Amino acid sequence: AAMSLRLTDIALRPTRRGPASARMKQLPSSNISVVAIQFAPPAQSNSAASSPGPINVRPATGVRRRSQSMNANSPVESAISFPDRTKVERTDRKTVVNLSIGSRSGSVSVFRPFPLKFSEEMRMSSTTVPPASGVPSTRVMRVFGAHPYHTDGDLLALCFASDGALWSVEEPGVVRRWDLDGRRQIGWHHLEELATLWAFSPDARRLAAASDDLAVWESATGQMVASWPQPCWVTAVAFQPNADVLAVGYDDGAVRLWDWPNQKLLQVIPAHDSAVSALAFSADGLRFASAGEDRAIHLWEAKTARPLGSLIGHTDRIPGLVWHPDGRRLYSAGWDTTARVWDVDTCEPIILLNSHASQVHTLVLSGDGNLLACADSANTIHIWDTTRNREVSVPPPQGREIRALAFNPDGRRLASGGAERIIHLWDSEKAQNDARQGDSQTTRTCLALSPDSRRLATLGAGATLGIWETKDATSGPELQDAGALRAFAASPDGKWIAGSRVVQEPTLALWDAVTGRQVALLEGQSGPVTALAFSADSCLLATGGPRRGDVWLWNIPEGAPALLLPCAADDCSVEALAFHPVKRVLAVGGVDWTAASSLLEGCVALWDVGQRRQLAVFRGGAVGLAFHPNGRRLAVASLVQTVRVLDLDDNALAAEWPAHNDAMTCVAYSPDGALLATGGDDHTVRLWDAETGVARAVAELDTQVKALCFSSDGRRLYTGNGNASCYELDVPGLLAEGV
Known part of the structure; x- marks a missing residue:
């Protein structure tokens, strides 16, 4: 009998005791x-x-x-x-x-x-997509532009120490200490793999790990100082400030207070009708708050476990609580898309912070209580000025789920991390300035190689373009007055780099690729530019962006606009541009984000820029384009996991096949045209026979793949990654390994 079933995300871990199949x-x-x-x-x-x-x-x-x-x-x-x-x-x-x-x-x-x-x-x-088999480390030949605060596992908790050092814990139980001024890791310990819940003490000196038992570790030494079994599954943990007491919440709704150095039970509180979802102590440690899956918040006296009141108002799960330092206010995060401010004396709500469009699942206050940061399931952080009860900043969204936030001691830095496996640092003042400019378009991941493949240019989530020597991954020249860039392109002759700047006006600038000297500003185009491409002779530059769908063409020798193609992708947002390898034909890929099924809607338009006319339009959204070296076919990456190959002689679809298990983001042909490489959000690069579409190799990475580029001899494949790094892959080795 057929049954209709729906997927629910459930994250579970095995117990640390019992048989392997328990x-x-x-x-x-x-x-x-x-x-x-x-x-x-x-x-x-x-x-x-x-x-x-x-x-x-x-x-x-x-x-x-x-x-x-x-x-x-x-x-x-x-x-x-x-x-x-x-x-x-x-x-x-x-x-x-x-x-x-x-x-x-x-x-x-x-x-x-x-x-x-x-x-x-x-x-x-x-599925017909070959399963990823994993890439041996020997296939990743080099790493370029790795983020200084990159981790190997999903980040679970963050905490600043009083000396300004940042502590992090990640799956599977690795704790790290970071020197932010030196931009480096200064210590790490592997604690344990099976804990499902981690919590730092307020001073970051200790770390609690829990599942169906509870352990306390010294952060600096990595030594376990206490461990004892629990009566049932642990769902929340909080350290009492200035005391050796742990508040522990369970999936049966109870809260227990433990003298953890002696593993002595102090109090048992039947706090909630269902599992406890969050715990938090006041700054003086005299009170604590508990939240449950019953959508209620209760206040308790820590010493006697006497109930002090209940806060009712959230209509969905409450995953986070934090007290104001003055002890008069409590902040709560809810899956009902709100953060709420409560008066703990009257047990009444003061303010509803409802600027989020999705579930709020973590929050943190600065040490003085003047700033509140909340993260939601749209991977966006909202920063609030609590003294004026207004939102002051919304940093650009991160690539994956945000699971942890922490302010440094003076409140000027906010650290965030999660499934992206990168610790992002936000300057509170700079974030406010960026927010006032009203432009939070994300940076495009871009790659380009010099004609001899000796130099590599990369742009990732950090919005800073890097130029590298491919032989040893050392840094090359910096671009003069570049600042933060949204996107860039390098000319095929290796002379020029064109980039779209985030802040400066005019938006577009041209640099000497060898020296990094700025040689021209391209004035006229307004709005963010997120797609750029040079013609094969390096004399024309095409630029486009999300607004209006116009494409501008620039005469590079003259540094002036040569042609405007209005609505070049039939009113779609311009997501990708590519020039024909021989002819002055431009391919424009776009997505209609306003359509109900925006992942599918959009088009690829071909333009004869010499004749100033549209040659053909192919339906279907496109976020990546690549011409075959012979110019007779065009590969299209879309967000629907399939690769499309267009026959440009017949202006028809030549082939289409499932390529990835998540959104497909980029495509690239090898220089000889024998291989087609695709990358996607499923953390894989896949190599296909360009003629038959047969899978030749799968490389499974630790990050999303956003851009691809082959070396001139086709033996190396470079990946622009979601974690802002770039990997150099050994193509012959991957082919020998197969799928």
Whole structure:
């Protein structure tokens, strides 16, 4: 029987005790949706249906060999799911996969199976996209422009120490110390892998780690100073300031206060009707607040556990709480898209901060309480002046989920981090200035190589263009008066770099690529420019952006505009530009972001710029373009995971195939035209036979891939990454490894 099921994001970890295949977690049946990949056989009899039964895991190809058997408590198991997004732990050719089992009663059990042999017969994917196999480190030949505060795992918590050093903790249990003035890491320790929850003490000296037990670590030494089991799963932890007390929340709704050096239980409080979602102590440590999945906030006296009042108003989950230093106000973050300010004496709301358009899931106050920063599920941070109750800054959105925020001791710096695996630092004053300019368009990731491939130019999320020597990754010349750039392009003859500046007017500037000297300002085009391309003879520059969809063409020898193509992509936002390798034909790729299905809507338009006429229009959104070296085909990257190849002789679609498991962002042909490279948000680069579309190689990276560029001999492939770095990949090695 067919069943309609919906995916719910659930992050679970195994316990630190018990057998390898023990159940990690059983979820209640209320409001839980399950993805069914395979249905288990129905119960054979009434007696079998009323007692726990075995679940057999078999290879996807149907090989008649039982790989594993596990027991679940639900009488009838009706759905089995290997979550696509589960992180797979792989050593050599073995893999460990989390298994979710859904029952007809609506409950979900999540198991940690024994390690399974990773072989062709164990592939679970039904898509035609080859699964990523992972790139050995030897295939990444060099790294350019790596972010100084880059981590290996998703960031989970941040905290500044009194000396200004920043502490971070990431999956899987790695704590790092950062010198922000020196832009470097000055210490790290690997603590443990199985904790699901981490919390720093206010002074960053200690770190609590929890799952179904609780441990306290010294941040500086990486030494465990306490560890003891817990009665049930831990969902929230907070250190009491200036005391050796931990407040711990559980999934049964209770809050326990522990004298952690002695593992002595001080108080047990039946605080909530469902799991505790957040805890926070006041600055003096005399009171604390708890929030629960019941959408209520309760105030407590820390010493006696006496209830002091309840704060009611949020209509969805409350994942974050923070007290003002004066102890009179409490701030809360809610999945109802609001942050709220409460008077703790009257238990009444003071202000509703509702500038967010999505769920607010973390917040932090500066040390003096004058600034509040909130992060939401749109990966955006909003900074508020609490003295005037007004929003003062919205830094540019980050590429992935923000999970942690921290102000430095003087409140002038805000650190943010999360799934992007980069710690971003925001200057409060500069962020305010940027916000007043009213332009928060994000920087495009761009790459360009010199004709001899000896120099590489990169632009990433840091909005600073870097020029590198490819032989040793050393820095080259800086561009004069460049400042922050939105996008750039390099001329094929290697003489020029054209860039779109974020702040300065005029927006467009031209530099000598060898010396970095600014040689011209291109005046006339207004608004942000996010796409640039040089013609094959390096005499023309095409520029476009999100506003109006116009494309300007510039005569480079004269430094003046030569042609304006209004609505060059049929009223779409201009997302990509590419010139024909021989003819003066310009391809313009656009996306209609106003359409209901904007990922699909848009077009690719071909223009004869010499004759000033449109040659053809191909429907379908485009964010990346690449001409085949012979000029007869055009590869198109779109956000719908497929690559399209257009036949320019017949002005028709020549081929289309699924290329990625997430948004596809970029394409590039090898110099000989034999290979087509594609990159995407699924953290992979894929190499295809350009003629047949057959997959030749898959490179799985640790970051999203936003731009691609082959070396002149085709033996190296450069990737512009979502974490602002650039990788040099060994193409022959990847091809030898295959898919």
